[in-house]
Amino acid sequence: MTKSEDLTVVEGDITRLEVDAIVNAANQSLLGGGGVDGAIHRAAGPELLAECRGIGGCPTGEARITKGYRLPAKWVIHTVGPVWHGGERGEAQLLADCYRNSLALVRSQGLQSVAFPAISCGVYGYPLEQAVRIAVDTVREELKSFETPPRVVFCCFGEDMARLYRNELARM
Numbered sequence: 165m166t167k168s169e170d171l172t173v174v175e176g177d178i179t180r181l182e183v184d185a186i187v188n189a190a191n192q193s194l195l196g197g198g199g200v201d202g203a204i205h206r207a208a209g210p211e212l213l214a215e216c217r218g219i220g221g222c223p224t225g226e227a228r229i230t231k232g233y234r235l236p237a238k239w240v241i242h243t244v245g246p247v248w249h250g251g252e253r254g255e256a257q258l259l260a261d262c263y264r265n266s267l268a269l270v271r272s273q274g275l276q277s278v279a280f281p282a283i284s285c286g287v288y289g290y291p292l293e294q295a296v297r298i299a300v301d302t303v304r305e306e307l308k309s310f311e312t313p314p315r316v317v318f319c320c321f322g323e324d325m326a327r328l329y330r331n332e333l334a335r336m
């Protein structure tokens with residue numbers, strides 16, 4: 165392992181993690197929804213929605229940062245994953261952009277740890293193995309350009325998803 169490889173897999177609820185930032189798999193409105201987005205808004209409290217209202221949305225593939233309010237995480241990075249339409253509409257590029265742009269905020273804010281959910285792997289329907297490969301490859305690539313790479317946690321709902329990440333991390 166090189167110093168750019170502080171990647172771990174955790175199974176459980178991302179809203180409980182004590183990291184500098186958790187990433188939210190949001191939608192373009194940034195006004196909340198189901199899945200991990202709903203869980204984050206519930207746990208953070210109404211102040212999060214109020215701050216998100218002031219942002220005015222976020223295009224697919226981009227990311228925005230807010231405070232974490234009642235979460236243990238100080239910050240929430242909201243990114244909008246692509247909806248899976250079969251793979252011919254730039255989904256892979258857009259999903260990689262989510263990880264890149266989230267890590268750009270980690271860098272610009274000087275954060276030391278960040279947890280990602282499996283962006284687009286729920287309601288947005290991205291094929292899981294492909295999404296996990298993009299997540300791991302993109303994060304690994306991006307971490308190379310950090311002078312002091314942050315600790316990165318892949319937070320998975322369920323053992324099946326955690327296994328996919330662990331297999332992908334073991335593959336070099």
Ligand code: AR6
Pocket residue numbers: 176177178179189190191196197198199200201202203204245281282283284285286287288289319320321325
């Ligand atoms: N902690 C960690 N992972 C979770 C949690 C949690 N508390 N809850 C769900 N997951 P999804 P998407 C997993 O649907 O596909 C929302 O309505 C879940 O099992 O949350 O990017 C937004 O507002 C799955 O593996 O996000 C958007 O409209 C992964 O998180 C839309 O869903 C992502 O599932 C975004 O869809």
